[in-house]
Amino acid sequence: MTGGPTVLHLQKVAGISGSEAHLISLLPRLKERGWDIRFLMLHEHEPGAWDFAGELTARGIPLDAIPLAADVDPIAFFRLGAYLARLRPTILHTHLVHADVYGQLTGALTGVPVRVSTKHGFNEFRENPGFALGDRAIATFAHTHIAISRGLARYLEEVEGFDGSSFEIVHYGIEPDGAPRAYGGRQPxxxxxxxxxxxxxxxxxxxxxxxxxxxxxxxxxxxxxxxxxxxxxxxxxxxxxxxxxxxxxxxxxxxxxxxxxxxxxxxxxxxxxxxxxxxxxxxxxxxxxxxxxxxxxxxxxxxxxxxxxxxxxxxxxxxxxxxxxxxxxxxxxxxxxxxxxxxxxFLQERCTDRTELLYRDQLQSRRGRNGTLPT
Known part of the structure; x- marks a missing residue:
């Protein structure tokens, strides 16, 4: 059951790895708690992107997609801006580099009231000084930043110059799936x-x-x-x-x-x-x-x-x-x-609790004296 604030999650997807598995688990949990959860997928037509889309939609999460012709695609920026203006989400939550670049900038320009960014992983290009400078600049458009581990926060501090203590740490969570089956193979x-x-x-x-x-x-x-x-x-x-x-x-x-x-x-x-x-x-x-x-x-x-x-x-x-x-x-x-x-x-319930608390804190801190959110 929904009816709460609209939260749009944005990520470029090529397949199902850690961040995608995390979202497949997290987003339905947030929806169950009354948040209006949507997903917008950036993609370059990789088959694995549609594996992810199928998994997420099967769990009841509405999903739209914008193709990218290149890492920096002006048409995709325009489409994203039009999409945000039409949907008018209360919270925009971006994941990984492409979504940060496209989403945080476009979200600020279209007046999304609350903007959240999650850093999920290590990448060799983070060690490029030019990239680090650009990543820190884009980060200024987000109202809060999440790192999925303390180790990642330390890495971003050491390699890109972020303040590691500024990240909220939200570990991934797991959904229990009954008793595990014992290994029965003869060979290891x-x-x-x-x-x-x-x-x-x-x-x-x-x-x-x-x-x-x-x-x-x-x-x-x-x-x-x-x-x-x-x-x-x-x-x-x-x-x-x-x-x-x-x-x-x-x-x-x-x-x-x-x-x-x-x-x-x-x-x-x-x-x-x-x-x-x-x-x-x-x-x-x-x-x-x-x-x-x-x-x-x-x-x-x-x-x-x-x-x-x-x-x-x-x-x-x-x-x-x-x-x-x-x-x-x-x-x-x-x-x-x-x-x-x-x-x-590491239960998913703990991850969901932490994410929901961050959303509520940001909504509260962004509201003006009259109780309305800025646009």
Whole structure:
């Protein structure tokens, strides 16, 4: 049931990764609490964008789309301005770089009363001084800023010059999905989930997997996700002579099904704002081997719910894989500890509570003495 303020979420979507999975979970919860939730999708016609659109609309969230011809598309700016003028949302909530650039500027020009920006992840281009300057300039149009982990807030302070303490920290949340199924495989099987792009660390994973198989030839690996790196990854797997032990699954929904088919989940990212896949694995009682970067160190408790390794290094990752794959009872104990941690500290209800509180605080602070919002 809705009737509350209209909240428009804006993001450029290419597939379903952490931020998209977060929104698929968060937005229906906000709608249940009476907010009029809408989604506007920027896209470049990637197939994965429509996977996301289908998941969100199936949950009752109205979705519109604006195509982009380039990263900076004047026609898209015009279309977005017309869309905002027609919809007149009370809150505009932007996610990721493209939505910040298009949405915060256009939202200010069209008089959206409350503008919120969430920073979700690491990107190599953030280290470009020109980009950092522009990102900070665009940020001045938002009334409040969210970071999805303390690690990401620190990164934005170190790399872009933001005041890390100015970010509201809102961790992603998980929806409990019944009791997890125990792993029943005879051979230790690993899973990596994420877009097939360089920053997700698949190349390091394949090299580590090849090294681990020298000690444990029975190891198997599933890779779930789509992306432009897939041909290169298939070629590398063949070069490393492990292609017969790897399955490329493509897009998998629900991801919990793929998680329950394996013993261990690996998150080898070179940069990860939070690590939604790690949280999903924990909720399904699977141990996680993750790069110690960004929000992953806030999720995975070393030696308790999984293992943390230096990002971008194949040898420590291979050692961690062998350690857990050789001792599946210990891996099972870590998975059970991870499930307890997920259910105690990272439920979606807590994420929704925090988001809703920020919205209400901003609405209250933006109202004038007569109780009306500025336009």
């Amino acid at each position: 099987r690993l899973l990596c989930v994420g877009r097939l792009i360089p920053i997700k660390g698949h190349i390091v994973l394949l090299r580590a997997f090849a090294e681990a198989r020298r000690q444990l030839p029975e190891l198997r690996l599933d890779i779930a996700g789509r992306g432009p790196l897939e041909p290169a990854l298939r070629a590398l797997a063949k070069e490393l002579e492990v292609d017969d032990a790897i399955r490329f699954l493509g897009y998998v929904a629900p991801v919990q099904r793929a998680i329950e088919d394996v013993a261990i989940v690996v998150v080898p990212s070179m940069g990860e704002g939070f690590g939604m896949v790690a949280l999903e694995a924990m909720e399904r009682a699977r141990p996680v081997i993750a790069a110690e970067i960004g929000g992953l160190g806030e999720l995975v408790e070393e030696g308790v719910t999984g293992l943390l390794v230096p990002p971008g290094e194949a040898d420590p990752l291979a050692e961690a894989i062998v350690r857990l794959a050789r001792d599946l009872p210990a891996a099972t104990e870590m998975g059970e500890a991870g499930r307890r941690r997920a259910l105690e500290q």
